[in-house]
Amino acid sequence: MSTVRTRSYSQIRQALLNREELALIDVREEAPFAQGHPLFAANITLSKLELEVYSRIPRRDTPVTVYDKGEGLANIAVQRLEGLGYVDVSVLEGGLEGWRKAGGELFIDVNVPSKAFGELVESQRHTPSLAAEEVKALLDNEADVVVLDARRFDEYQTMSIPGGISVPGAELVLRARALAPDPSTRIIVNCAGRTRSIIGTQSLINAGIANPVSALRNGTIGWTLAGQALEHGQSRRFAESGEEHRDIAASDARRVADKALVGRATLADLHRWQQEPTRSTYLLDVRTPEEFEAGHLPASRPTPGGQLVQETDHFASVRGARLVLIDDDGVRANMTGSWLAQLGWEVYVLDDLQPAHFSEQGPWKAPVPVPPQAEEISPDTLVQWLAEGDTVVLDFTSSANYVKRHIPGAWWVLRAQLSEALSKVPSAQRYVLTCGSSQLARLAVAEVEAITGKAAFLLRDGTAAWIAAQLPLEHGETRLVSPRIDRYRRPYEGTDNPREAIQAYLDWEYSLVDQLARDGSHGFFVI
Numbered sequence: 001m002s003t004v005r006t007r008s009y010s011q012i013r014q015a016l017l018n019r020e021e022l023a024l025i026d027v028r029e030e031a032p033f034a035q036g037h038p039l040f041a042a043n044i045t046l047s048k049l050e051l052e053v054y055s056r057i058p059r060r061d062t063p064v065t066v067y068d069k070g071e072g073l074a075n076i077a078v079q080r081l082e083g084l085g086y087v088d089v090s091v092l093e094g095g096l097e098g099w100r101k102a103g104g105e106l107f108i109d110v111n112v113p114s115k116a117f118g119e120l121v122e123s124q125r126h127t128p129s130l131a132a133e134e135v136k137a138l139l140d141n142e143a144d145v146v147v148l149d150a151r152r153f154d155e156y157q158t159m160s161i162p163g164g165i166s167v168p169g170a171e172l173v174l175r176a177r178a179l180a181p182d183p184s185t186r187i188i189v190n191c192a193g194r195t196r197s198i199i200g201t202q203s204l205i206n207a208g209i210a211n212p213v214s215a216l217r218n219g220t221i222g223w224t225l226a227g228q229a230l231e232h233g234q235s236r237r238f239a240e241s242g243e244e245h246r247d248i249a250a251s252d253a254r255r256v257a258d259k260a261l262v263g264r265a266t267l268a269d270l271h272r273w274q275q276e277p278t279r280s281t282y283l284l285d286v287r288t289p290e291e292f293e294a295g296h297l298p299a300s301r302p303t304p305g306g307q308l309v310q311e312t313d314h315f316a317s318v319r320g321a322r323l324v325l326i327d328d329d330g331v332r333a334n335m336t337g338s339w340l341a342q343l344g345w346e347v348y349v350l351d352d353l354q355p356a357h358f359s360e361q362g363p364w365k366a367p368v369p370v371p372p373q374a375e376e377i378s379p380d381t382l383v384q385w386l387a388e389g390d391t392v393v394l395d396f397t398s399s400a401n402y403v404k405r406h407i408p409g410a411w412w413v414l415r416a417q418l419s420e421a422l423s424k425v426p427s428a429q430r431y432v433l434t435c436g437s438s439q440l441a442r443l444a445v446a447e448v449e450a451i452t453g454k455a456a457f458l459l460r461d462g463t464a465a466w467i468a469a470q471l472p473l474e475h476g477e478t479r480l481v482s483p484r485i486d487r488y489r490r491p492y493e494g495t496d497n498p499r500e501a502i503q504a505y506l507d508w509e510y511s512l513v514d515q516l517a518r519d520g521s522h523g524f525f526v527i
Contacts, residue, residue, distance in 0.1 A: 007090040023062050036106040054368060060084075118198045169307075170306045197215040284300065294361065312343065
């Protein structure tokens, strides 16, 4: 067996300072990742590596460095990545502890680059904000005010400020004039915490909108801490902008993008870049998911602009890569690009697109390796086998999906902890594997057979097929044989978080500017 190569903290730090391409990948599950990681580490879990890595690290000779915290996951990840065709894969010297001992900063939580940047923006631009009590007083007094929620629509539906309208971040400059046509109307921008409300508010200010604009200080967290009630299940969405508003917004957005030094590009530039063997180019459509499905450029990925700024590490996991942004209005790509440029990315907006170029339809399909062979069975066969006994069902879906509903008797397992999980599951003559679609479960069939020495089968089309057949379902944490660490519970999610945890989260966000300064590798600037 060949010796695994290593990269040191100092090598990675120097590459970041030089703006060289690199992918620093934490292969642990999301919850331990959120407990501490380098600023520009991206989380691609070992459990789902094959399903995510081609889209997130598109060039196979990208310098990739993987790490864990001593769990033994990184060396397995090296083998899998090399099997997938990656030719420059190393392990971080000393793992996460090695990074800390060498003087590297460790950041908690997720999407930290954007959150730290948001705090930097507020500290330098003094982005105006109003406390929850002030906003509630305006609403109670029926003042001339509109509340625009800059989160994803599904987040908005979970909980929202009374009367708030869903306008995801990249849509704000395009839609605000239609929602507040009177320039004296006060606009309040909110998210769950701080980042997207700061960036959204500053977007409108940067674009020169005439209305007074303020962030809701600390978002729905601040609203909750003030003892005020949120709405749930709302569906108010932004209005379409007229041509006059769109033209003004396009001019404003281009001016902001130019100030942020966003590059301009043509389709010819894009095609040339896509052929370059030494650079990674991400082609990102920043419109709404519905617009993308109605028609998009071939090889582009849907990344609504507000979420792209918030979760750049998830969509573009190669720091130092080139980002090319697409829209059809000249507003959303330029505004999104202005923030990404300030976040230290080399970013371009495609300028010569015509309606005919948006020729592909339907949802985005992630590029994945050729799926391994597995013997499939139908839901009806599984019903029969379960009645006969000596069959164990293993469910590889997310723990949240499992708790919501699963096949009766199924055991929930993390693929990255399969050996430990199987030691806790009753032995059987055969195993049937499932997840939502069986795409992830398929990857584990051979692993289960190797560990157990028994036959393993795949439920065709996964638990979705079982549900479609209207077969019985079970709910709750009935058979968890792996810890629920696949997702980090954000302190700003839901409405049942302890006040102490919520306040601690806000205190952490306030401290990020100082931590950025200690880290010193970020390359951010604020226009």
